[in-house]
Amino acid sequence: MSEAGKVWALHLGLLGLLFALQFVLPAYHHGNLARVMVLASFAVGYNLMFGYTGLLSLGHAMFFAAGMYGMGLAMRHLGWTPGPALIAGVLSGVVLALVVGALALRTVGVGFMIVTLMFAQAVYLVALYFGEWTRGDEGFVIQQAERVMMGLDLSQPGPRYFVAFVLFSACMLLSLRVMQSGFGKVLIAIRENEERARMLGYNVFRHKLGAVALSGGIAAAAGAFYGLLFGYVGATFATTQYSILPLLWVLLGGAGTILGPFVGTLFAFYLIDISSGFTTAHMLVVGVVLVALALFARQGIVGELRARLWRWLP
Template identity: 60%
Template sequence: MKALALHLALIGALLAVQVVLPPYHYTNVARVMVLAVYAMGYNIAFGYTGLLSLGHALFFAAGMYATGLAVHSAPALLALPLGMLAGAAMALAVGLLALRTAGVAFMIVTLMFAQAGYLTILYYGPVTGGDEGFVLAREARMLAGLDLSADGPRYLTALAIFGVALLANLALVRSGFGRVMVAMRENEERSRMLGYDPFRTKLIALTLSGLYSGTAGAAYALMFGYVGASFAAIQYSILPLLWVLLGGAGTVLGPFFGALLMFYLIDLSSSVTDASNLVVGVALLVLVLFAPKGILGTIRERGARWLP
């Protein structure tokens, strides 16, 4: 009950702060909430199931391109779920092959799939826009009567998607299947001896992770009006890993706080120096040395055991 109240309080706080946020931060926080959904998906695979992937940009891009291309001939209300399903379907297809490996081999195989997807986007430039991508028209970004090019509707839609994703994630990790995922992360062989199928469990977890990633990619395309190959590049597979590590792997709220902190760390440091990546690197180094389990992971370890 305490955990549910905390998560609802965060959603309520994000709803309340929209009244006082200046336009610049209005857009930024909306962007962070969408990217936090992406990080939640990565956390399902890595933080809870122990699957270290470097291919999640493929799932994010699948959702983004499926929705971005679909809105040319279908309303956004249909294009959004299409992008969600595209992310899940891509993760399922990759999982059926990649999960035959484990550890470093799994990481390399997922990276190869992601790079193949990135090169495919570049190759089919006449359809995908290639390296330049394409911009979505304002009319195509109308979702159930809401103009997602406007600050207010965009923020509230991002909050709605984030809120549903957050509460669904909380329900997942507290369910029986969520406990099985953690068991696979901690001791796969013992879980197998208890009768659980590691391949099936990991495949479901990776598919759910792809569903979250595809949702974030689809929402990003509609809310910010741009679809580009850069979102399928390797950095968009590394970023969710960093967000999760910073906020706390294996915690429900960790991805949001990790994405929020890193976004503003880059934003603020870039206003005073050209070496913003150095600032981020130092921050991550400090984290590894003094809070290796991330912000919320460390808080949970030092007293708040009830944090999911």
């Protein structure tokens, strides 16, 4: 089998496994995996910007929150149905990403990190300031009767898992297709040597802006679906914590790999879940494990597999 065939077989095989698991998992893990798939979609968006383009953002929570609030406010205050509201959420993230990208990309390195962090904090403060509509930290609940799309009651475990699966499948396959395209290869070239990419005639700023917009759009889609599937919208999702988490997931799974965001999200989620069942100091256990991985698996779980076993992994 060719390398391209192996790549598609592996990724489609994972999706086939995730699809089958919904019929056999117990209720607790069924719900957990649905949540993991939505959060992994968030990490997929972050990976496009950080892992493949080399842009380290400390403010990705603003895109996740933009999608969540774009969807939630449209349903709560405009009476929109879930379909149009989800589109509004994604468009909110894309527009915000274009604005932030156009300004933040005028800086490099640490400057880019600081600017994205500042923008994210501004979005969080806006959510708090307009608490009359957003309800700030308290947030608001999307009622069960409103969470029906195309005849599916998304408050029920089965439809919720299926929609989370569709979202993750779309995000992962889009990521794979983008990185196999000429656009994706230019992003990798920019990450490896930006000056050389510019000397070869590529418009570096335009490609970076495209990466930020695509990354922000995927993150916004994850935020919109998270709010709809789990019935809650709140400013908590705009805090710095939700900017650090996707970075952590991507580093754990393997930056610059297609499967890394999912593996990292799944690993981190269950590491916290399992360790908290044994001790109240579960974050200490998590910290020790993460430090060990940083020391002995510097390229992340999937990154190490690619370096040592399967060099054809994208």
